[in-house]
Amino acid sequence: xxxxxxxxxxxxxxxxxxxxxxxxxxxxxxxxxxxxxxxxxxxxxxxxxxxxxxxxxxxxxxxxxxxxxx
Numbered sequence: 001x002x003x004x005x006x007x008x009x010x011x012x013x014x015x016x017x018x019x020x021x022x023x024x025x026x027x028x029x030x031x032x033x034x035x036x037x038x039x040x041x042x043x044x045x046x047x048x049x050x051x052x053x054x055x056x057x058x059x060x061x062x063x064x065x066x067x068x069x070x
Contacts, residue, residue: 004050011047012056015063018043022066040067 002010018040024030044060051057 007047008050008056011043011050012059014043014047015059018063019059019066022063026066035067037067 018035021030021035025032025035040063044063048060051060
């Protein structure tokens, strides 16, 4: 079973990947239809309860910011 610490680390990595993918889409180097929005939301739901540091909450908010329609 995955420890809480490992789960936080994996969650941070997933959020960083989502943010980088969204930035690439904004810069037009990736197709915007490659992101599975349902999967994105599921990642946020799965890891939100793990965040206990302000930096983690900021990372979560940044991911939401980049996925929000402009």
